[in-house]
Amino acid sequence: MRNWKVTLLMFTMFALVAAGCGTPFHSDDARGGSGKSWEPLQFRQESQNSLPDEVKQRQVEVMQTAGDQFSHTEVNSGDRTYLILALGQRPTGGYSIRINEVVRKGNTIRIHAEEVPPAQDAFTTEAITYPSIVISLVSPKREVKFDYHIRKTGKPKGSSTRNPGSQAVSVDDPNTLKLDAQPEPRLSALPDVVKQKVEELRSRLHGGKAVIHHKDQTYLIIALGQRRSGGYGIALESIQQKDREIHIHARETVPAPNTVTLSALTNPVHVFSLAKPDQPMEFTFHVQTESSPPDGGKIRN
Known part of the structure; x- marks a missing residue:
């Protein structure tokens, strides 16, 4: 009888330990899977002088082929991934790109950016330009997909459209x-x-x-x-x-x-x-x- 009670007590203790010390199954978040929320990533805006040669070359190619549409690409160099964003052709100088945030969820990295037009009454060159920006972040340890979201603003604030047929x-x-x-x-x-x-x-x-x-x-x-x-x-x-x-x-x-x-x-x-x-x-x-x-x-x- 005593042996039976000892056996029952040991079985009960084993069951409690198995239930309370973690399970062999975890959520997607714990396993680094798809995740449920976007997490911000650290990035830095690169100056032209600090870019590796292969990134500079690719930036020129993107600027040349962008036409008048937004274009982008990624280049891996060393332990960093360089993201190149180009607005495409713009009618004057003074346009730029602002990166608002870079976030990640699972295997997707999303870049939120916006076009910044010349300020009202700003002095700009009256020439076609091709604005671009390069940012970099630590290269992901596994394959990811980059998703770009850019908000376009159109004409500069305070600008007016001239009628080509207006009278002298x-x-x-x-x-x-x-x-x-x-x-x-x-x-x-x-x-x-x-x-x-x-x-x-x-x-x-x-x-x-x-x-x-x-x-x-x-x-x-x-x-x-x-x-x-x-x-x-x-x-x-x-x-x-x-x-x-x-x-x-x-x-x-x-x-x-x-x-x-x-x-x-x-x-x-x-x-x-x-x-x-x-x-x-x-x-x-x-x-x-x-x-x-x-x-x-x-x-x-």
Whole structure:
């Protein structure tokens, strides 16, 4: 009888120990599985000078192929993973990308970012730019999926859209009219005849200028010629009409110091449009470039 009681007592103690000292089964969170909530990850924003060469090269490739759409990629180098984000083509300088947070749940890493446009009344270069940013984080120990969420803002705060067909307005000289024009940053949306002329001028070593009339619009094309890197552009200062002459005043803009630019030869071409004149005109371009005085090139309508 005593042996039976001892056996029963030992069995009871064993059962209690097995129930109270942890079970062989754990939740997904305990096993590092899918998890139930997003956890913030530490990351750092990289300066251009600190990037490994393979990351710099990939950044240039992303900027070149982004078009006018948001693009991204990842590059592993050493013990870190570099995330490259590019906004795509923007009509002026002053745009940037802000990383709000990087979070992880299971095997998914999500990046929340937003486009930051130029501040109201900020001074910006009137040239097409390709904003990008590179951040890095400690490389995950297992394979993960990167999920990018970027909030676009559109036009700069306080900006207004100009009507390309707006009427000319008078300036100080009663015989001079100031014409309103707007840049055409999306070359793919231009009429075929304009796109063909753009490609022709882009192929010239020293660039050129052209005036193309299409339907109710007049397109002004300015090609700078070959430049040693990206970041070069054209700032349109004024377009003035006096009698039957139209004068286009513009200047070349150059990359600001420490600006991330394409490390390759480029051939910048910019297109502006305005309402087609009601009568034949003579167009004269005055373009101030980096290495030459203002030049005038007359083009008759």
